[in-house]
Each structure stands twice: as structure tokens, then as C-alpha cells.
Amino acid sequence: MKELPHDIKMVFIIAVIVMLLFVGFIIMVVFIYNKKQLIQKQETQIKETEFQNQLLQKELERQKAIQIERERISRDMHDDLGAGISAIKLQAEFLKYKIPTNSYTEDIEAIISTSEDMNVAMREILWSLNSQNDTIGNFVNYTSTYAERFLDKTNFQIVIHTEIINPNTNLPVTARRNLFLVIKEAIHNIYKHSEATMITLRFYQTDTHFKIDCIDNGIGISPSMKTGNGLTNMTLRMKNIGGIFEIITVDKGTHLFFEYIFKK
Numbered sequence: 514m515k516e517l518p519h520d521i522k523m524v525f526i527i528a529v530i531v532m533l534l535f536v537g538f539i540i541m542v543v544f545i546y547n548k549k550q551l552i553q554k555q556e557t558q559i560k561e562t563e564f565q566n567q568l569l570q571k572e573l574e575r576q577k578a579i580q581i582e583r584e585r586i587s588r589d590m591h592d593d594l595g596a597g598i599s600a601i602k603l604q605a606e607f608l609k610y611k612i613p614t615n616s617y618t619e620d621i622e623a624i625i626s627t628s629e630d631m632n633v634a635m636r637e638i639l640w641s642l643n644s645q646n647d648t649i650g651n652f653v654n655y656t657s658t659y660a661e662r663f664l665d666k667t668n669f670q671i672v673i674h675t676e677i678i679n680p681n682t683n684l685p686v687t688a689r690r691n692l693f694l695v696i697k698e699a700i701h702n703i704y705k706h707s708e709a710t711m712i713t714l715r716f717y718q719t720d721t722h723f724k725i726d727c728i729d730n731g732i733g734i735s736p737s738m739k740t741g742n743g744l745t746n747m748t749l750r751m752k753n754i755g756g757i758f759e760i761i762t763v764d765k766g767t768h769l770f771f772e773y774i775f776k777k
Contacts, residue, residue, distance in 0.1 A: 641690040649723060650680025652689050653716045656696050660714060663700060669712055676717035684723070688773055691750040692725070695758070699727045699769050702743045707731030709766060725771040734760065734767050747771075 640646055640655060657673050664671050684692075696714070703712055709731030717724050734744075744760070751758040751771060761768040 637693070641686060641693070644686070647684055647686060647689060648680060649677055649682045649684050649716075649718060652684050652692065653677060653680075656693055656716075657714065659693075659697065660700055660712070664704070664712070667704065668710065669704065670710060672711065672713045674713070674715045674717075676715075678718050678720075682718065682723075682775070684773075685776075688754045688756075691754050692723075692756075692771065692773060695747045695750050695771055696725065696727060698743050698747055703727075703729045703731065703767070707733075707767060721775055723773045723775070727769040727771070728763075728766060730766040733763075733765070 646652070646655070653675055657675075660671055660673070700712065703709055707729045709729035711730045713726070713728040715724075715726040715728075747758050747769070751773075755774060755776075757770075757772040757774075759770040759772075761770050
């Protein structure tokens, strides 16, 4: 086979070298471009992370400010409003014994009763405002104590069951307040209308839900009561916190079911 001339060989070698250099240049350009894109992507991610951190910091500051304000309002109500209500009650009791006739006794008794109701309502508000109470464990203890005290001087027997897997689970103030009010409404309705002798409260928690059963052994709910203000208020309060309220059909008595879904 005839060997190629030396000049042609050199041209061929130079062409191959130029092509290799060109390919290497293209690879280098692509590599630099990809690296630049990666750096820009990382810088964008860093900026987004910093922005999210700033938003989170602002939200934490906002929540802290709300908590401080809640505690301030709670202290002011306790110190000023609470003291004023107690003073009114004491003055009314003093007048009750000071006035020699019975002409104003009923009015004074009404003032004393109203003062006591206002004190109870104020304590409930103070409890709901205190951020230290924003846990399931505190809610269950407070609600159970309220129910037991409310029924203490009645003929009702109350049974309380709890299945709480983590008492320190956060329960936001809005949810805590509305859940307490629906249980309070339920107990008051049972006391007034059910003709029952027993109330059962069950509190149980899963990883995603907090559920409450309020059951009595009374005469049940009449059709007229199903459209009354009490049950309507319960429905609205549970809807406001993204929860569920159901009247479960039972053979005897009433079974009210409340469910709150934890926010992620």
C-alpha cells in the first residue's frame, strides 16, 4: 500500500488536533455554562431561603407580640376588671345586711348573682387568653373541672374518660376557646332539657385529630331542638375552627361528637 505524502500527513494530523481542540473548547464552554447555571440556581435558592427565614422571623415576632398582648390584657382584666367585680359583689352583700327591710333584697341578690356570673365569665376569658394554656392536656383538665363543678350540686353523675397520647400537643387559642364553649353549651343543654341522670365525656387524641364525645342517658333531642340556637351555635363554632360536629343516632339519650383536625 502506497504511503501518504508527508505534507498530507501533517495536514491530517493538524486537522485532527484542531478538531480535538474545538471539541475540547465546546466541552469547556458547556461545563462553564452548566457551572454558572448551577451557581445561579444555588444563589437563587439561598435568596429564597433567606426570604423564607425573614418571613418566618417576622411571623415569630408577630406571634410573640400577640402573646405579649394577650398576657397584658389578661393581667389588666385580672387586676382591674376582676377587682371591680369583686368589689361590687362585696358592696352588694354589705347592703344586703345593712338595709333593715326586705324591699330591696331581691334586687341585691340579683346584683350578687350577676357579679358571680361575671366573675366566672371573666375567669374563662382569662384562661383562654393565657398562652400557657394552649395545650390539649390543659384543655382537658380545665373542661373536666368545669363540668364537675357545674354538676356538683345536681343529681347528675358525670363520668370522664381520657385517651390523650401527648398532653403537650399545641391547641391554638381559637380552637381551645370554641371547643370549650361547645362542651359548655352541650352540658348546659343536657342539664336543662335532657331529663338525664348521667353524662359521659370522652376526650381522645390521634396523631392528626382531637375528638370529644358528650353522651347522656336522657330523652334525646326533639326535632324542635335540632333547629334551636344551641345546636346551631355548636355547628358554627366547629365550622369556624375547621372542625366537625355531629349528632350520632343512639337508642337512648343523646350522643354529641366533636372533632378538631390539627393544622400542619
